[in-house]
Amino acid sequence: MANPQEPYKFQENGIIQGIDIEIVDIVMKKLNIPYVIKFIKSDARIQQEAQKGRADMLLLFSKRKSREEYLLYPEESYVxxxxxxxxxxxxxxxxxxxxxxxxxxxxxxxxxxxxxxxxxxxxxxxxxxxxxxxxxxxxxxxxxxxxxxxxxxxxxxxxxxxxxxxxxxxxxxxxxSKPYYNVFSKASTYPNIREIHRKYNQIIKELKADGTIQNIFEKYLSKQINIPNS
CATH class of the missing domain: 3.40.190.10 (Periplasmic binding protein-like II)
Structure with missing residues (x-):
């Protein structure tokens, strides 16, 4: 689930797109996991869905101690x-x-x-x-x-x-400056969610190292942005 925000995640002419959308699509294809992205215009509502296990993954959230009670944060941030x-x-x-x-x-x-x-x-x-x-x-x-x-x-x-x-x-x-993360719901019933979380972290690290994420940012911004090391 995600709160729409350009240029990270948004819908235009019926097409869901954005920096996060392209990165998540690459990750999910590498994991061979089918997925659906649902937009909700409320971060509070999105977090409630994660707490109840009705959302498996949330896009672009900052780290807070209170959120770590119900969300799994990866080590890697790219934003x-x-x-x-x-x-x-x-x-x-x-x-x-x-x-x-x-x-x-x-x-x-x-x-x-x-x-x-x-x-x-x-x-x-x-x-x-x-x-x-x-x-x-x-x-x-x-x-x-x-x-x-x-x-x-x-x-x-x-x-x-x-x-x-x-x-x-x-x-x-x-x-x-503050890092933001794609996070996973601890209450998710999706099989092996913690293993997916671990693999996600490794894939993001690889996509940062090989320039894939940098290229996606430059596609939307036309200027170089420093990608976080972690």
């Missing part, structure tokens, strides 16, 4: 949900981010009701607030901002669709 500072391509090598002091004197975008990090708000940066996150790249390209922290993968995907990828880039050091 970090990361926020990086985006800048105009013409400002590459002109703007850097190692510490927040590097951003002093610049106009930095921020969106109401997004938490970012405590350090971000404590850095006394010159912030220009916006009511919606989807306004930020447009403001950047109109020179109203010098940099703006955004969800890296989602932003690259959306700006690729708009034809803006050549106009923007992002600073390599993330503002924040």
């Amino acid at each position: 970090n949900i990361t926020w990086n500072f985006f800048i105009r391509a013409e400002d590459e090598n002109k703007i850097t981010f190692d510490t927040f002091d590097d951003l002093k004197g610049l106009t930095i975008g921020a969106t109401n009701d997004i938490s970012y990090t405590p350090a971000f708000f404590d850095a006394n940066l010159r912030l220009e607030m916006a009511p919606r996150n989807d306004l930020q790249i447009g403001k950047l390209l109109k020179n109203r901002l010098d940099a703006v922290p955004m969800n890296t993968i989602s932003t690259l995907y959306e700006e690729k669709k708009k034809g803006n990828l050549e106009k923007i880039t992002f600073l390599p050091k993330p503002l924040k």
Whole structure:
């Protein structure tokens, strides 16, 4: 089961697709396991289905101690949900981010009701607030901002669709980053679910090593993304 979210897992023109969908399809074919992906627009509902054994596998969940009571987490992650500072391509090598002091004197975008990090708000940066996150790249390209922290993968995907990828880039050091995993239900009645979990982990490791996962990311983003080591 999965909560639809582009570019990871979504349905378009009746076709289920996305980064996670392609990776899971490769894994299941290697395991010779038939499968069906069901979309539910609620992470809470999806987790309830896993607790009751009505979902065998959930796509793209962060690790929490409370969830480990009913979910099996693999060692391998191939997705970090990361926020990086985006800048105009013409400002590459002109703007850097190692510490927040590097951003002093610049106009930095921020969106109401997004938490970012405590350090971000404590850095006394010159912030220009916006009511919606989807306004930020447009403001950047109109020179109203010098940099703006955004969800890296989602932003690259959306700006690729708009034809803006050549106009923007992002600073390599993330503002924040957290690994996400495809997880298995401990309550699943599917035969040998724990052995499948073990084999899944090994296959993901192999797909990372041979470049398969990197190629899938670049298909959707047209830019290289660092794949987590674990």
